[in-house]
Amino acid sequence: MVRAPCCQKMGLKKGPWTAEEDHILVTYIQQHGHGNWRALPKLAGLLRCGKSCRLRWTNYLRPDIKRGNFSREEEDAIINLHQMLGNRWSQIAARLPGRTDNEIKNVWHTHLKKRLKSNQTEPDSRVHFYSRKTEQELEPIDDSSYCAKSDSLDCASVSPAQCTSSNTSYVTTSDDDNNNNSNNVCVTFDNYQANLPEPDDSFWSEVLSTEYSDETVNEFQAFGGDLQVNMGPTDGGFSLDMYNDNNMDFWFNIFSGAEEIPELLGI
DNA sequence: AAGATCTGCAACCGCCCTAAA
DNA sequence: TTTTAGGGCGGTTGCAGATCT
Structure with missing residues (x-):
């Protein structure tokens, strides 16, 4: 058997797809499914290679694709x-x-x-929050502040090296947006240190046991590697997700909402 | 207004992996 | 065990529209 060149056969069209070609491809797949991509264009009557059809379908024509700007x-x-x-x-x-x-x-x-x-700033080991306060006005932000100002918050992550065994949580983050013209400021963990207790074992235990059984957590940890907890802003306030370094199939949303996380952090 | 430059994105290229012969 | 087709994936390209000068 000799591998046939996929997209280099004479007479096969390349470049942008026309509306007519789209229609032919969608109609064919709706009626017959796509099965064998290489055979599809011939069966559907398209002068395209199978690979081109597959890409057009998966990247553009699939009905479950969300179009428009990213939130x-x-x-x-x-x-x-x-x-x-x-x-x-x-x-x-x-x-x-x-x-x-x-x-x-x-x-x-x-x-x-x-x-x-x-x-981008130097990597550091602080957790960053953002508010519309000026730097001089730094102070602990209460729950309602988070809720009301969630659209001005940027990326923050809290990553304990080990969920249940570390005495001192390892805290890291990416500094994502020092956008001064919107009057956002970065409130670092250092600034909060007096008021914001470092999440300790009991914090993570509480977070995990609230949503997941011991069995789930044990299974999660059995893959080895570090448990990671990511916290970031969402439309509703915060989302706290847990994942395992060594197995990305383990990905749990722990919380979504404005209230729980500041409360759990003791802010 | 027009040419130059930049930007965004659809589409292509080529490598890799896997299943089947 | 080897070879091949099929499909998945990440990197790159090229074009059209937007923006700049």
């Missing part, structure tokens, strides 16, 4: 996931329903990479 929440999710997964776009896409790996890859290269680069 701030989605962008933050991509940034967080990219920190964990690197350029594994398909894995990132799997966690963002309706978005394709190609779309996420484009957003990363055109928006998010620049956003991170322009705001």
